[in-house]
Amino acid sequence: MNKLLPVFACFAVFGMSPAIAQEETQQFAVEGAGMLTCERFIAARSDSASLDYQRMIGFVEGYLTAANLYEPNTFDLTPWHNAVAFDMILEHHCVQHPADRLVSVTQRLVVGFRPLRVAQFSPLLEVGDGQNRAFVYETILRRAQAALQIRGLYSGPEDGQFTAALRQAFVAFQSEKGLSQTGVPDPATLWNLLNP
Numbered sequence: 789m790n791k792l793l794p795v796f797a798c799f800a801v802f803g804m805s806p807a808i809a810q811e812e813t814q815q816f817a818v819e820g821a822g823m824l825t826c827e828r829f830i831a832a833r834s835d836s837a838s839l840d841y842q843r844m845i846g847f848v849e850g851y852l853t854a855a856n857l858y859e860p861n862t863f864d865l866t867p868w869h870n871a872v873a874f875d876m877i878l879e880h881h882c883v884q885h886p887a888d889r890l891v892s893v894t895q896r897l898v899v900g901f902r903p904l905r906v907a908q909f910s911p912l913l914e915v916g917d918g919q920n921r922a923f924v925y926e927t928i929l930r931r932a933q934a935a936l937q938i939r940g941l942y943s944g945p946e947d948g949q950f951t952a953a954l955r956q957a958f959v960a961f962q963s964e965k966g967l968s969q970t971g972v973p974d975p976a977t978l979w980n981l982l983n984p
Contacts, residue, residue, distance in 0.1 A: 818889075818891045820843065820847065821840075821843040821844045821846065821847035821890060822847050822851070822889065822890050822891035822894070823889055823890070823891065824840075824844060824889065824890050825886065825887060825888065825889055825890070826878075826881065826882030826883075826885055826886045826887065826888045826889075826890070826893065827882070827886035827887065828840065828844075829841075829844050829878055829879075829882050829890060830879065830882050830883060830886065832844060833875070833879060836875075844878075844890055845871050845874060845875060847890060847891075847894070848874050848878065848890065848894050848897075849871060849874065851891070851894045851898075852865055852866050852874075852894065852897065852898065852901070855898045859898065859902070859905070861905075861907045862902075862905050862906075862907060863905070863906045863907060863908050863909050863910065864905060864906045864925070865898065865901045865902070865904075865905045866901050866904070866905075867904065867905065867906045867925050867927075867928050868924065868925075868928060868973070868974075868975050868978040868979070868982075869901075869975055870975055872975070873975045873979075874897075877897070878890075878893060881893055904982065904983070906925055906927050906928065908927075910925040910926045910927035910928070911925070911926045912924070912925055912926075913925070913926055913929065913948075913950065915929075915950040915972060915973065916950075916970070916971075916972040917972075919970075920970035920971070920972040920974075921972065922972045922973055922974050924950075924973050924978075926948035927948065928973070928978065928982070929948040929949070929950060929954070929973070930946050930947070930948045931982055932954075932958075932973055932978065932981055932982065933945070933946040933947070933948070933954060933957075934946050935981050935982060936954075936957040936958070936961060936981070939961065941957040941960045941961055942954060942957035955971035955972075956971065958970075958971045958972065958973055958977060959971040961977065961980075961981060962977055965977075965980045967980065
């Protein structure tokens with residue numbers, strides 16, 4: 789879990805600022821888990837198998853998936869994030885803001901994730917080996933190749949292909965950042981590499 793701690797910076801960097809005025813004035817009905825508070829989320833985290841916890845994480849995943857439809861120029865708003873990352877981001881925020889409702893926190897995530905989105909369809913590739921695997925968009929692999937080139941860790945083409953050279957570049961980057969050296973572009977690795 790410690791390898792995902794950098795996701796906490798999500799709110800500090802871009803996610804917890806107030807949404808723009810136009811978004812604050814839009815009204816819509818919120819039902820179920822979205823109306824629950826951060827305090828309730830923190831309480832439910834102690835048992836990740838609880839119905840409350842599953843409903844809340846499901847709400848966040850569903851809301852962010854729906855945002856793919858209404859956000860302009862968006863194919864996937866959260867191209868490398870998963871339920872574990874959402875849990876850690878929410879936990880970090882909710883400890884500090886227990887009265888916030890889950891829906892308002894998730895709305896802020898939409899704003900915060902905009903710079904990271906994949907704008908158009910991109911093939912989803914399964915990369916890695918038998919022990920360490922990840923699904924990653926070809927577009928994200930291209931971004932990663934460019935970012936690793938800038939750091940002097942990769943000299944191959946920006947073609948979105950997961951090669952032995954790219955895997956070694958990920959291992960070198962993960963070593964620099966103190967992450968698990970799997971050579972696989974997992975959410976923690978991509979967050980550290982591609983977060984603006």
